Amino acid sequence: MTQKKSGKAFDFKLFRRLITYTNPYKLTFYFVALTAILLSIFTVIRPYLLQQTIDKTIIPKDNELLLFFISAMIGVLVLEVTTQFLFIYFANWLGQEVIRDIRVKLFKHMIGFKKQYYDQSAVGRLVTRAVSDIETIASIFSQGLFMIISDLLKMFVILCFMFYQSWQLTLLVLLILPLILYATRIFQQKMKAAFEEVRTQVSNLNSFVQERITGMKIVQLFTREDIEYEKFKEINEKHKKGWIKTVWYNSIFFPIAEMSSSITIGLIVWFGGLNATQNGTITLGVVIAFIELSQMLFRPLRQIADKFNTLQMGMVAANRVFAILDTNSKIENNGHLLLDSVKGKITFDDVRFSYVKDEEVLKGVSLTVNAGETVAIVGATGAGKSTIINLLSRFYEIDSGVISVDDTDIKTVELTSLRSHIALVLQDVFLFADTIFNNITLNNSEISEEEVYNAAKEIGIHDFIMSLPGGYEYNVKERGAMLSSGQRQLISFLRAYVANPSVLILDEATSSVDSHSEQLIQDATNKITKGRTSIVIAHRLATIRNADQIIVMDQGQIVERGNHNQLLEIQGGYYKNLYEVQFDTIPD
Structure with missing residues (x-):
């Protein structure tokens, strides 16, 4: 400035x-x-x-x-x-x-x-x-x-x-x-x-x-x-x-x-x-x-x-x-459409984007996620995976192309209305210096205690929360310092679940947790992705084997797409090589 x-x-x-x-x-x-x-x-x-x-x-x-x-x-x-x-x-x-x-x-x-x-x-x-x-x-x-x-x-x-x-x-x-x-x-x-x-x-x-x-x-x-x-x-x-x-x-x-x-x-x-x-x-x-x-x-x-x-x-x-x-750094919120309900169909049509001018991060990406599907996006660091979800939530403006939700250009949708149908679980979970309950509801008075308790039981983390001093009233301190990374991740899953989104995005949600927490998170993932459109970004391929579609990205472009079995059949393919590196063992 x-x-x-x-x-x-x-x-x-x-x-x-x-x-x-x-x-x-x-x-x-x-x-x-x-x-x-x-x-x-x-x-x-x-x-x-x-x-x-x-x-x-x-x-x-x-x-x-x-x-x-x-x-x-x-x-x-x-x-x-x-x-x-x-x-x-x-x-x-x-x-x-x-x-x-x-x-x-x-x-x-x-x-x-x-x-x-x-x-x-x-x-x-x-x-x-x-x-x-x-x-x-x-x-x-x-x-x-x-x-x-x-x-x-x-x-x-x-x-x-x-x-x-x-x-x-x-x-x-x-x-x-x-x-x-x-x-x-x-x-x-x-x-x-x-x-x-x-x-x-x-x-x-x-x-x-x-x-x-x-x-x-x-x-x-x-x-x-x-x-x-x-x-x-x-x-x-x-x-x-x-x-x-x-x-x-x-x-x-x-x-x-x-x-x-x-x-x-x-x-x-x-x-x-x-x-x-x-x-x-x-x-x-x-x-x-x-x-x-x-x-x-x-x-x-x-x-x-x-x-x-x-x-x-x-x-x-x-x-x-x-x-x-006087700084004009706002996303243009010129859309007037209010989305009462969203089925969850997502379309990227020849989307190009650059953080720095003339240095494209996405180079003409086109993809379709059908309503209710679970789609995984994999690729090396810097391939453009997280950029896709940032653009879907309109944290950044695209250079060209069209992003649509239920065949409606997201630029024509009122920004708050668009984001109210999307929930995001990040790898680096941010918690406020407040109680667990307030971190889950984000002080949304429309979410009742009973709804939070029932949601926590449904995804299997109610007992973990009640084991803490004060239960849901436990203060996690600044950035959730009183909880482990796995516990913070579980709280973020519950936060996303009670929001009842039409589109759920999981960005590297299990990349930095222990095996026990990963199992809890995997169970929670299966629960909260059921019946809604989900986009999963993951390095651990074991967590996305059952995805309806897997998008493989490299240097801002989609290089492969299909389900787990289809991608493994591509000889010398990017996904097959990545899978073999993670799971193949060296023979005796």
Whole structure:
């Protein structure tokens, strides 16, 4: 997934797109904006009250009026604190609502991708996009956007009030302002580039850790701990350097801002103090108020730079998330036919397919599987066996030709309707970190406990499940780690059986299990294939002797077809040679 870097300090087009997600929460959005305006007003009321207190009560020594101004300042402070609370709470609430909607939309978009997309995408990166990147987007609303708006309003109101009080002191303050603005601009641009690098390194780090933890057995088996440790240190070092860049820019900018603020205070005290001692238009209260106002003016400016960092990180994260949302990698679901029932006739008519352009995996395959037949597909690794079943389920789009179910082109069938009539049992069974029951039903509320129990008894695995602690409520942990490969395979058979499919596909279902489990699986196979169209891919030819038809593939083409006995009669045939290698013994 490539990212376009505009080089802009701020991408307004991306920002406008992000803001559209606040449309369902307009009232909250406007309320937060209102509290931001109120906060900017309260900002100048306190210095004004302080000025009036000094000029009208402390210098004249009016104790009664002093009490009034102190009470007024306390009241304003309470209102300001209350408004600040409402502002922070609802800004964060809005951010969480927005990222919830984006995350749901992203996940829905991702589960519709072609299998090819996941073949080419690192899982760790996708997890980063769906979790940490989206969480970073929330900070745009909670700590970025509204905070910046609030700070800008404060600065505007403060400047207007300062001009009203003393245009001479205001011009002194504005002498330093261009330096701060220029430094802030450079700071923003540098931080944007730095944060893009940080997010890239975070993705690399997540991807590396996820893959190594998933493949920890291989890492330890081949004693690669030291090698992977060194690789991790290298990636982690790049991640650290990315963050160090942001620290470096911060360490330069904030001292400059602090120095500028101190110079401003010195100028105010010098000019305002001279004017006040010479009975000019500037009073002592104005000088004190301007000292506070100048700090309140520069403090938001420094905070804006800080909040802009947060905003930049959120924008970078949003850009990455939107890149996935904009990815068009879905199987075209333009079919409108809904299949209420399927007899199970399957036809491939001159089907050609390639994972990589101009490198065909299937080269004009044509075959017919009649309804209720059991058809086996055999051949060397890479011959195209698994590709056939992937295309039947429409995990990939064919280059040319037609695939039909009951003489209906599968492209004209609604995708969910098509797949609901097909069940697939893979060699590498995937189980979720959940109970056996939920792994069987996949949380389908239409499948009852009684149906699951009866199906398990019918295919002979009920006793095995009940022997586990908790029976059907036994949690198999991540990827079914608490079960053996044979046990996982049995669970996958039961999962397929309760789905009651019209077409059953078994892909190398017995290639990695022990003899006892293989017998159980063979019995289960005989049960669940009875009366339905079944396609069996197998290396062990003993499991497919009774198939109605055996398809032999080599290098993406069908080279032989027939039943077991017919294929053995072909002298020098592919299937006959394969059979002899597996079953013939060397004579004494």
